[in-house]
Amino acid sequence: MSDSDTLSCELRAHLSQLLAFDTTSRESNLALIDAIADYLAKLGIESTQIYNDERTKANLYARLGPSGNGGVMLSGHTDVVPVDGQDWSVEPFKFTESDGKCYGRGSADMKGFLACVLTALPKFVQANLRMPLHLAFSYDEEVGCLGVRSLVDHLNASLEKPAMCIIGEPTSMQPVYGHKGKVGMRCKVHGHACHSAYAPSGVNAIEYAAKLIGKITELTEPLKAQCDERFEPPYSTLQTGVIYGGSALNIVPQYCQFDMEMRYLPKMEASTTFHALEQYAHETLLPAMQKVHESARIEFESLSAYPPLLTDPQSEFANWLRQWSESSEFGTVAFGTEGGLFDEAGIATLVCGPGSMDQGHKSDEFVSVAQLNRCLAMLDNLCHWMSL
Ligand SMILES: [Zn+2]
Known part of the structure; x- marks a missing residue:
């Protein structure tokens, strides 16, 4: 057996x-x-816990090395996606090693990375660091990058802000410089119920929701004109993912709601598309609905959002990450990270971590021992670079 x-x-x-x-x-x-x-x-490392309002969850932030601005932040989320309805052949919340693979929910996304950071820490403590090392471990990333926002506020308020951040999401240890942003929205259509035999006296919430969904499909087309070949697909997309409404065939439905999302390219404004949809709802559909019954209305509610990430792959930081990770290829990923939020706070952010999203979110999630050891090697290189 080799070391790897x-x-x-x-x-x-x-x-x-x-x-x-x-x-x-x-x-x-x-x-x-x-x-x-x-x-x-x-x-000997002091850490700060930044709690949610209910004090049921927390981010953890810590810093070691010299004080002051700058340095490198290692960032990861501590939450995992559910195992409900998945067919696991091993216990999901237990470490199982077999054939060079470590199984368990979160092994790839992204407790493998966190474990590597914890393993590498004693070296950083012993090293004579010439710049600070920051640790940022968040909660509620998987439900829309919610937890990390208070951690970003903490960094913004602090006088000691990192200059660079590596997020250890699973990229098979390939450095990543970008991903699309995402906005999730819920639309609630309130119609007016009546016996279906008198359908014209009611406001059919499902039919108006269908018109809105048709509009979403229509709004998808012009997005294709704005292409960025670095992403796959190379344009922004819109889709409706969940819908429900109505109660019985002989009742004109009172209510219908659906959820949609937009995955948008960096340098694009998602709000332009949503504004066009809201304008169609309020200026075209609503007058017709309210003509039949004045209580009819359409509401939009934000579900989750995170900004896109686009860091210059030719920057000094990117070149250093090439050396630390010992891989020259920079790419983009389809999934989102907390990176756009760090980037907005002025912290240059790149993504590189062990394991693959091919295994993330699935049953029998695993990270290979070889990937974990490559991550440890990257952290070793980083520690060496940060030392005097
Ligand atoms: Zn993740």
């Missing part, structure tokens, strides 16, 4: 501890955050 196939005892211990916490986004992540804070305290 062997999992160190430290890494195994960290990964099995992290995987054992069920940090599905709907659950509390505090037990995991406390365990990490305890470990940091043992290494």
Whole structure:
């Protein structure tokens, strides 16, 4: 067995501890955050926990090395997606190693990366760092990058802001400089119910929702004109993903709601498209609806949103990441990260982490030992570069 196939005892211990916490986004992540804070305290690193309003979840932020602005931040989310309805052949919240692969919910997305960071930390503590190392571990990333926002506020308010950030989302250790942004919206159509035999006296919420969905399809077409070949597909997209409405065939439906999302290219304004949709709803559909019944209305509600990421792959930081990760190819990914939010805060952000999103969110999620060891090597290179 070569070194790349062997999992160190430290890494195994960290990964099995992290995987054992069920940090599905709907659950509390505090037990995991406390365990990490305890470990940091043992290494002499003070950490800050930034709680949600209910104090059921927290971000963890820590800094080591010299004080002041600058340095590198290692960032990852602590929550995982649900295992509900998935057919797992191993226990999802337990570490299982087999054939050079480490199984468990979150092993790839992204507790494998967190375990590598924790494993590498003693080296950073012993090193004579010439710049600060920041750690940013968030909650509720999987439900729309919600938790990290208070962490970004914390960094913005702090006088010690990192200059660069590496997010360890699973990219098979290939450096990534960009992804699309996303906006999720819910549309609620309130019609007017009546017996279906008198259909013209009612306002059919499903039929008006259908008109709106038709408009969404129409609005998709002009988006194709604005292309950026660095992304796949190379243009922004819109789609309706969930719908429900109505109660019985002989009742004109009172209510219908549907959820839609837009995945948009960097440098594009998602609001232009949503504005066109709202304008159609309020100026074209609503007058016709209210002519039949004045209580009819259409509401739009934001579900989640995160900005796109586009960092210059020719920047100094990108060139350093090429060296640390020992891979020269820079690319983009289809999934989103917290990177756009860090970027908005003025922190140059790139994505590079162990494992692949081919395994993320699926049953029998795994990260290979070889990928974990490549990540440890990257952190080793980073530590060396950050040291005097
Ligand atoms: Zn993730």
